[in-house]
Amino acid sequence: LRLPTDRPRPPAQTFRGAREQLQLSDRSVERLKSLSRGENCTLFIVLLAAFQTLLSRYTGEKDLVVGTPIANRNRTELEGLIGLFVEMLALRCDLSGDLTFRELLGRVRDSVLGAYGHRDLPFEKLVEEVRPERNPRHTPLFQILFALHNTAHGESKLPGLTLRPLDVGTSTSKFDLAKHITEAGTALTSTIEYNSDLFDLSTILRLLRHYQNLLKMIAANPDQKVMTIPLLAEQERWQLLSEWNDTRSARPTGRALHELFEEQAERCPDRVAVVFGGEAVTYGELNDRAGLLAQYLKRMGVGPESLVGVCLRRSVEMVVGLLGILKAGGAYVPLDPAYPQQRLAFMLEDSRARVLLTEAGRAAGLPNVEMIRLDSDWDEIASASRAGGLCELSANNLAYVIYTSGSTGRPKGVAIEHRSAATLVEWAKDLFGSDRLSGTLACTSICFDLSVFELFVPLCSGGAVILVENALALGAADSAERVSLINTVPSVMAEMVRVESIPAAVRVVNLAGEPLTRRLVDEVYRQRGVREVYNLYGPSEDTTYSTYALVERDGREGPAIGRPVANTKIYIIDGNLGPAPIGVMGEVYLSGEGLARGYLNRPETTAERFIPDWMSERPGGRLYRTGDLARYRTNGEIEYIGRLDHQIKLRGFRIELGEIEAALIRHSAVREAAVILREEQAGRKRLVAYVVCEEGHGADPGELRRDLGVSLPEHMLPSAYVTLEALPLTPTGKVDRRALPEPDPAKSAVKSEYVAPRNDIERSIASVWQAILRLEKVGINDNFFDLGGHSLLLVQVNRKLRELFNRDLSMVEMFEHPTVGALAAHISRQRAQQPSFQHRY
Structure with a gap:
């Protein structure tokens, strides 16, 4: 139990x-x-x-x-x-x-x-x-x-x-x-x-x-x-639902994103706002260029609730484009130029965007929309009249729509309003302050919601956005020493640590989007200059971040995801829609000012995931069902456990795949890991582990299985281990489990040096194992469990051996003698002690 x-x-x-x-x-x-x-x-x-x-x-x-x-x-x-x-x-x-x-x-x-x-x-x-x-x-x-x-x-x-x-x-x-x-x-x-x-x-x-x-x-x-x-x-219920959710902030959140930026442009117009390569643009210049684009867009009919696609390479023009859309009253739909054409076309059609910001030679094969090429069309944009009235916009209007992968295989657009984005910005300004945000690295695709933090938090607080192609390019960038804060996913940070590309000026590292390990936290703290490491959690449906935790240096516990951000709430709910007690696992439900409007043009999906908040006294309150599993620690911090949809049943056992992955990552040779359940011939299912090794290390399947066996039961041990150079990722940087390859039996099985059976008893046992495990050959040193055997297959083996040797072999004997050689020697000893022992060859 x-x-x-x-x-x-x-x-x-x-x-x-x-x-x-x-x-x-x-x-x-x-x-x-x-x-x-x-x-x-x-x-x-x-x-x-x-x-x-x-x-x-x-x-x-x-x-x-x-x-x-x-x-x-x-x-x-x-x-x-x-x-x-x-x-x-x-x-x-x-x-x-x-x-x-x-x-x-x-x-x-x-x-x-x-x-x-x-x-x-x-x-x-x-x-x-x-x-x-x-x-x-x-x-x-x-x-x-x-x-x-x-x-x-x-x-x-x-x-x-x-x-x-x-x-x-x-x-x-x-x-x-x-x-x-x-x-x-x-x-x-x-x-x-x-x-x-x-x-x-x-x-x-x-x-x-x-x-x-x-x-x-x-x-x-x-x-x-x-x-x-x-x-x-009542006191414990109040603590879970109210005390630990008391996140009220005096900061106003009913503002538009671009208005918060404009305040900074008016306050410090000569301060550097964006740095990209050798180009540095001030707040005043950025505001002027975005204003010109906004007027041009308004003349094209862009206004509140208008969706505008953005398909631009990473550049200052990309930031101008996002701000210009917002200042015109529209909402941007990010489109990564690296995405397949089919996916880009789907997102444009699904969003019903009428206008697309792009650049020359970038839009071939896309649907028929009005295109504005910020490079070749800029002279026309700049020559347009600067006059134009303010756009009447409310905090409840759309700011952007980010597409995430859907369970049906079709991406779905998460619609975020200005109110929700402003909630994120105001919380971050309070937590990090202007000093830490003075140079924020922007290394994430704008199709991933971490980019909202990287771009708008510094621009709305007077800091500089240090824009790079990707995080691993930071070490060679001229602007590297201007970076004070890095905000990225753990897998990218692990690579940055490995190649030693974290500048000495970095003081704060934010890690989000994937489970964070204590080992990586310790490695980051060993980097010169790093003083704070934050673990952040949140889905796109709750505007980037829902919880945060400052992870202590040299701690013993695994990093918690912390507490809810300002003006939001989090509930850990059991299977009967009641608050789960402290320490007991439940599903994460989110509410508050950060919630998205819903899924664009998908009312049924929205109604399924965004449900009425039965715990709120505020009329119209909503909850978002994340599908994530977590539990409260006794200090009120939240511990992330895994995904509901990563919970599987194998041979009657309920298994959290995240638990196996966490155990694999604890191995000194393993940097990243993913585990899936594969169904093979005759409906037979087995666990397969995929690992990415630390540089200079290899991962022997037998060693990995033995290491896992120290902390996990037999039914949770993968039967195959596949070493990859990198885990396949979705466009938003998450592990793409559907793209994990079929294991090669010659490389992924747990093996020992092959030694052929030497006598009739060993040959009989090896033959039974080969038939039941579907293997070409089995040697005397091969371990039944290392070859992929488990307790249910052991029943079949026992039955076959009973037919061969005319005696019962208990399960305990099978566990005590798991190799062909050891079991044969045991049977030989029994045979010597019992003259009536018969071997049916």
């Missing part, structure tokens, strides 16, 4: 532990006892069902197994015997469906009674028969214990002796969690013994309170749906 832990599970199970307890309300206890009598079950079943409900709410799992001890003195002749007869029962619970708690009680009662009917079966025998995946990191079948103690523990009198119970403190824990309920009269005491290597005290205290709240709510109304019974007390 994958409970949310405070620390990763150690490679081997530890038994360091502690205990905490909480008294349950007498009034609730009496109601729970009444409920048990009414439902023809015991108090134990009621308390167990409530605990299983809590575990399901914490993990999202609907099929749970919890252990419970049973005295097993079910015969009269055993009652007077001294000795330990306690046995463990594994209680399985099915919480699927839209159950009420009263309905769940019936299921739990049947499960418990069924288990009691097999109480004489030793637990060890059950494990042997079920053959669960064995892992030294945790106990088999269940990792959580539940017990009710309702026998008297008061004083006992013996001749000349009085016995009193003595509570002996313990610093051990046999399980991840052991929940003990002690009944004494009308009182119930709830105690948790927990593994302190996995859980913090604060987490356990929360779990105790949530169980107490759950029982209180069940006692009041057992007909509530189990997945919507409130867990949180």
